[in-house]
Amino acid sequence: MPEEKVPLSFYSAYDTRTLARNLLGCELVHESPDGLTSGIIVETEAYLQDDPACHAFNRRTPRTEPMYGRAGTAYVYLIYGMYQCFNIVSNAEGIGEAVLIRALQPTAGIELMEIRRSIRAGKAPMTPSAARITLKELCRGPGKLVQAMGIEKGMHNATLLSGGTLYLRPQVTAPQEIIEGPRVGINLGRELPYRYYIKDNIFVSKA
DNA sequence: GTACGGATAGTCT
């Protein structure tokens, strides 16, 4: 399988909402020491600088610094004190915007995903015949996909461009139909329709 | 299969 990474222009050429749409159908890949895992992005949310739900809405702080960096940078933050969320920085440098990845359709490293998810969930590691987390539950939600993919807070501010082990492959085929609607789990800015997902895809976190 | 409550820690004021 040839390594074909999405280039900088993909992340920087369009506004954040367009990027959030264009990311659907792309494949997120992580080459970790434990093995390779990957999944097709089926659900995203855009976070804009003039949007009260965006971490960069108020002030430029140490935590949000990567959001102002080059497009194609990873922005990883802690949520609920116990889960991480994975975002991709968009737009030009100096503009604090990003796209949250909310769900994946697993494509490779399924067994490794099951192990990571089981361990993090406090269950015994998988055995082949053991009761398992089902395929569609593996990456259905921002915290889940971070666990399954082995993304860690150390990857905060890492680049998805050349040189890294975490990157995107381009769409093989464009999604047939994209639904947009309100984002999940936020109060401020909840009326903004900045959530995008592939219609009828069973791997989205919430229809 | 839906519904509810509890766990948790980093960031900023």
Place this chain on the structure above:
DNA sequence: GACTATCCGTACC
């Protein structure tokens, strides 16, 4: 010290 928003176990149907 206030604020933040996901996952999971349990209950119940």
